[in-house]
Amino acid sequence: MTQRGDEQPARSAGAGYIHQFSADIGDNASMSADRFYGSYSARVYSSNDLNVTVAMGYEFDWYHWSGVSELGVADPFGSVNLFGLQTRGSFKVADEWTASLAGIFAIAGESDADAGDSLYGGGIGSVAWTPTANMMLGIGVLGVTQIENDPIIIPIPVLHWHFADDWLLSTIRRPPASPFVGVDVAWEPEGSKVDVAFGIGWQLRRFRLGNNNDSTIDDGVGEDESWAAFVSVGYDFTPTCRLDMLVGTTFYEQLQIEASNGSNARTTTVDPNALLGVFVTISY
Numbered sequence: 695m696t697q698r699g700d701e702q703p704a705r706s707a708g709a710g711y712i713h714q715f716s717a718d719i720g721d722n723a724s725m726s727a728d729r730f731y732g733s734y735s736a737r738v739y740s741s742n743d744l745n746v747t748v749a750m751g752y753e754f755d756w757y758h759w760s761g762v763s764e765l766g767v768a769d770p771f772g773s774v775n776l777f778g779l780q781t782r783g784s785f786k787v788a789d790e791w792t793a794s795l796a797g798i799f800a801i802a803g804e805s806d807a808d809a810g811d812s813l814y815g816g817g818i819g820s821v822a823w824t825p826t827a828n829m830m831l832g833i834g835v836l837g838v839t840q841i842e843n844d845p846i847i848i849p850i851p852v853l854h855w856h857f858a859d860d861w862l863l864s865t866i867r868r869p870p871a872s873p874f875v876g877v878d879v880a881w882e883p884e885g886s887k888v889d890v891a892f893g894i895g896w897q898l899r900r901f902r903l904g905n906n907n908d909s910t911i912d913d914g915v916g917e918d919e920s921w922a923a924f925v926s927v928g929y930d931f932t933p934t935c936r937l938d939m940l941v942g943t944t945f946y947e948q949l950q951i952e953a954s955n956g957s958n959a960r961t962t963t964v965d966p967n968a969l970l971g972v973f974v975t976i977s978y
Contacts (some may be wrong), residue, residue: 703977708733708871710973717967723761733871764962767908806904828856842956869973913954920947938973
């Protein structure tokens with residue numbers, strides 16, 4: 695079963711894969727993608743009032759194209775790498791109250807993109823109230839720079855609530871390697887190794903492009919923003935090894951490419967498409 699944010703294991707490693715099935719992107723063109731994920735986190739300091747954790751995550755997106763959409767090029771981007779490193783401190787500020795601050799350093803770009811032009815960073819802060827073992831409620835704010843764009847600031851709700859026997863509403867229960875930001879309603883039967891959840895999730899990828907057949911977007915910027923709904927089934931093989939399988943649909947997705955300075959944007963939308971994925975998490 696899942697754990698609250700203040701009960702996470704000292705170390706965890708995760709891996710995952712999602713296949714995004716082919717969907718129309720306009721003008722008889724289509725797109726599909728294979729997405730691979732990895733994560734690792736370690737608590738490097740722990741006391742009654744302070745925990746410090748270092749975490750890292752990696753995502754490899756392999757896009758497949760057919761035809762020419764409104765983006766105006768047959769192969770706007772191919773293999774995209776995203777790597778992030780985070781250092782987070784979580785500390786008790788009062789009875790039932792915990793605050794956390796984290797710094798984020800990341801790089802996002804096609805495999806042949808200039809690494810120095812693919813960097814971004816920022817931070818996240820949150821405060822959470824835990825009145826009982828069955829309730830955590832709080833709010834966080836994420837602020838990060840964007841490649842060739844203004845910084846983005848996003849409020850992030852913090853919720854982990856057992857609102858009925860065997861039922862949970864949570865924004866923090868997903869596998870560590872999962873890319874989705876959102877909320878789950880989960881059925882977690884007491885004593886069972888199996889749980890089921892329905893979730894909604896958001897993703898935003900903005901990354902540096904490499905060389906392209908269309909010289910106007912050489913060293914440009916790509917963006918992939920989406921919303922998805924899915925059902926996941928989790929199985930605890932052991933107290934330290936867990937498998938999560940998901941099936942769902944991306945019900946909104948917009949793709950965008952820009953010139954190297956972030957100008958001359960071209961966009962297209964992706965029709966709803968199916969998702970099929972699996973994640974493995976080992977905690978120790």
